[in-house]
Amino acid sequence: MTTHTTRVLIADDHPVVRVGLRNMLQADPGIRVVGEARDGVEALELARNLHPDILLLDLAMPNVAGMEALREMTAGNLDTRTIVLTGLIDKRQVLEALQLGARGVVLKDAAVEHLAECIRAVMQGQYWLEGRPVQNLVQVLRDLTTQTAPVPRKTFGLTARELEVVGLITEGCTNKDIARTFGISEETVKRHLTNIFNKLGVGNRLELALFALNHSLLPVTEGQ
Amino acid sequence: MPGTETLLTPEVFDQLQEAMAADRAGFTGLYRDYLADAWRTLKLLREAARQQRKDEIRDKAHYLKSSSLVLGARMVARHAHKLEERARACELIDELLLDRIADAVTEVQAELAERLGGGVLPAGRTAA
Numbered sequence: 001m002t003t004h005t006t007r008v009l010i011a012d013d014h015p016v017v018r019v020g021l022r023n024m025l026q027a028d029p030g031i032r033v034v035g036e037a038r039d040g041v042e043a044l045e046l047a048r049n050l051h052p053d054i055l056l057l058d059l060a061m062p063n064v065a066g067m068e069a070l071r072e073m074t075a076g077n078l079d080t081r082t083i084v085l086t087g088l089i090d091k092r093q094v095l096e097a098l099q100l101g102a103r104g105v106v107l108k109d110a111a112v113e114h115l116a117e118c119i120r121a122v123m124q125g126q127y128w129l130e131g132r133p134v135q136n137l138v139q140v141l142r143d144l145t146t147q148t149a150p151v152p153r154k155t156f157g158l159t160a161r162e163l164e165v166v167g168l169i170t171e172g173c174t175n176k177d178i179a180r181t182f183g184i185s186e187e188t189v190k191r192h193l194t195n196i197f198n199k200l201g202v203g204n205r206l207e208l209a210l211f212a213l214n215h216s217l218l219p220v221t222e223g224q
Numbered sequence: 225m226p227g228t229e230t231l232l233t234p235e236v237f238d239q240l241q242e243a244m245a246a247d248r249a250g251f252t253g254l255y256r257d258y259l260a261d262a263w264r265t266l267k268l269l270r271e272a273a274r275q276q277r278k279d280e281i282r283d284k285a286h287y288l289k290s291s292s293l294v295l296g297a298r299m300v301a302r303h304a305h306k307l308e309e310r311a312r313a314c315e316l317i318d319e320l321l322l323d324r325i326a327d328a329v330t331e332v333q334a335e336l337a338e339r340l341g342g343g344v345l346p347a348g349r350t351a352a
Contacts, residue, residue, distance in 0.1 A: 012290070013287070014287055014290050014291050015257070015261075016254065016257050016258045016261055016291040016294070016295065017290055017291050017294045019254055019257070020240065020254060020291075020294045020295055021294065023240070023243055023244045023247070023250065023251075023254065024239070024240055024243045024244075026243075027242070027243035027244070058290070060286055060290075087286070087289050087290060087293055087301075087305065088305065107293070108290060108293035108294050109233065109236070109293040109294070109296070109298065109301065111293075111294055112235070112236045112239045112240055112243075112294070112296070113235055113236070113239060
């Protein structure tokens, strides 16, 4: 049976961090550190040249910051899987990193304890967050999106039902569709629309849809 | 767990020591470099604080926090994080917080000297 050695590139501006991580990882027979980068530019360059399996990426680096490097890595269609190293959990940042293609997030104070395990999990196709493999990424993303959603948002005095009507208008629904959805008459829908137009100062459905999109005027859903 | 935080996270220190078991001198050197770097960064932080150069304070504090987290110096990391956040919020940076970082580095240094011997001390530093 052949065992694959995982090739790792470390990107962190702090030499002590790089040395600490390298020494710790090299103690694992299944891992080989193939390069070290001091900033985002070097990280991208080395990733393109060395084709590592894993890039350990610090988010706060000089020149090109980690998040920007991650964006470029994803855009460049490199096979390298990125694990983000961070000083603290900032849910918004974690969400952004995952959306940009990161496969794992490891806290720096847990790096010595978890990093090798995280690398193995990511190499097996899993995601890694909060010190363990993630079984359901969709759920995690949904939770993070909910937790990082900006609240409260401005509703311009619209009632919950009026906001629901606005939501359906932005989806292109007709009055008939809206009436059917809510089990109300078309006359009631028209009354809702008149109230909405008056409150927002818009003159027609198109203006309403644009206003709603520009002001994130969507109905409150469960969990928000 | 509140009240049980140690200056040096034992799990981090032990695992790193185990990983570098074949290179004892390298392990000591790693912590010596960390301490030397921490003192150097602290000096730069004091200079930046005198002129309230917030961007520089934020970056240097983050830098110190980073290595402190990886090597398990949690108290230093915690104070550095506070400093980083204050600089980010453009709050006035007083000497007190810098003194706290210096105290934490001093204590970590003493603990490291106890565990690894005098070889861990950067040039011109004592364990006391």
